[in-house]
Amino acid sequence: MASARAQQFAHERGSRTPKIYHAFENSRGRAYILDEYIEGVPATEWIKDNKGQLSRLAAEVAKELEKMTLFEVPPDATPGAVGGGVCMHGFFDDVTGAWRLYDSIEHLEKDINKLLRIFKAPSRYRKGVNFSGEKLIFCFSFIDLEKFLVGADGQVYTMDFREACFVPESFMSFTLHWESTGFALPELIAQHLPFPKAKDLETLGYASYLFHICSPPREAMEEWNAKAKPTDRHWSRDDSGILYFA
Numbered sequence: 001m002a003s004a005r006a007q008q009f010a011h012e013r014g015s016r017t018p019k020i021y022h023a024f025e026n027s028r029g030r031a032y033i034l035d036e037y038i039e040g041v042p043a044t045e046w047i048k049d050n051k052g053q054l055s056r057l058a059a060e061v062a063k064e065l066e067k068m069t070l071f072e073v074p075p076d077a078t079p080g081a082v083g084g085g086v087c088m089h090g091f092f093d094d095v096t097g098a099w100r101l102y103d104s105i106e107h108l109e110k111d112i113n114k115l116l117r118i119f120k121a122p123s124r125y126r127k128g129v130n131f132s133g134e135k136l137i138f139c140f141s142f143i144d145l146e147k148f149l150v151g152a153d154g155q156v157y158t159m160d161f162r163e164a165c166f167v168p169e170s171f172m173s174f175t176l177h178w179e180s181t182g183f184a185l186p187e188l189i190a191q192h193l194p195f196p197k198a199k200d201l202e203t204l205g206y207a208s209y210l211f212h213i214c215s216p217p218r219e220a221m222e223e224w225n226a227k228a229k230p231t232d233r234h235w236s237r238d239d240s241g242i243l244y245f246a
Contacts (some may be wrong), residue, residue, distance in 0.1 A: 001025055002081035002088060004033050006161035009082045009138070009211035013071045015157045017100045017149075025145045037153060040151035040161075047145060058185055061148055061158040062192035068164075069172060069195075071138045077166045079108045079136065088163045089141040091174055091208045099211075105168050129200040129207065134168040136179055141165070141175045143186045170172050 004023035010041035011017050025031050047054060079088050079102040087098040087108075102108040113128035140147075142163040149157045176190040177197045197202065 001031050001162070002083070002085045003162040003164070004031065005082040006138075006164040007033075010068055010071070010158070010161065010164070015068055015158060016155055017161070038149060038151055039155050040149045040157065043145040043150055043156070044091070045146040046150040047131060054185075055188055057145075057148075057150075057156070059192050060186035061143070061185070062189040064158055065140055065143070065189065066158060066193050068140055069137045069193075072145075073136045073138060073166055077136055078103050079105060079165075079167055081165050085165075087165050087167060089139065089165055089167055089171055089175075090163060091141075091167075091171060091204065092211050094212075105134060105136065108168070112204075115210050115214075116203070116207055119214065121206060121210075125203045125206045127203070129170070129203050131168045131170060134170060136166045137169055137172060138165045139165065139172045139175065141167075141171065143175060143189060145185060169195070170198040170204060172198060173201060174204050174208070178208070 001023060004020055007017055008020045013020050018038055020033060020035045022034040023031065043057060047057060050057075052091060080098070084101075086096075086101060088090075092098045100111070102111065109129055109131045116125055116128055140158065140161070140163070144159075147158060147160045148157070149159050151157050172193075175196045176186050176195055178201060
């Protein structure tokens with residue numbers, strides 16, 4: 001349901017994205033969303049028929065993404081999903097998102113730096129990250145053509161908010177300057193957005209690598225399981241000791 005809340009949050013603040021009419025979860029936690037139909041062509045198809053227009057498309061996408069970063073964030077928001085929940089951002093694991101809920105930017109910063117210490121990061125990364133002076137922004141983090149639609153009116157619409165959440169500003173820099181989706185879209189978009197390379201970008205990149213390859217520490221799993229609702233996924237181990245999230 002986090003993606004539905006994020007989509008409606010963006011729609012209500014002027015983003016070109018479908019309005020949500022109804023959303024719910026079944027007893028197994030599977031989400032269903034009924035939203036507005038937008039006539040148009042997926043950007044992946046549009047670009048095939050409009051070769052040479054990727055830069056123009058990137059500029060239009062950039063306008064939408066910048067608009068989202070300027071949304072007023074609720075005063076009680078913490079790093080994570082709109083309405084509460086873990087961060088779903090490309091910095092973290094693509095399936096599970098963040099290991100735990102964060103109650104502040106400082107909490108997130110400390111968790112990243114602790115990970116770097118535990119896994120004895122190379123010396124150039126051991127200083128860790130520093131988010132002091134940063135504010136939370138609404139960040140659409142997975143910038144791929146498949147997430148956008150070119151409407152019949154010629155406007156660009158954002159269609160999938162699974163990896164959109166509240167994060168410090170450095171995470172938008174990470175999205176634009178570190179991740180690659182194969183279409184060079186983030187690199188082209190970065191030219192139009194006021195998010196230069198973060199001072200800790202390489203350290204963030206290494207920490208992201210650790211978040212992707214490492215199992216969460218026991219304390220994080222226990223904390224998550226204690227707070228999770230019965231319909232949420234839980235960390236468990238099978239009979240052979242293999243960790244899974246289901």
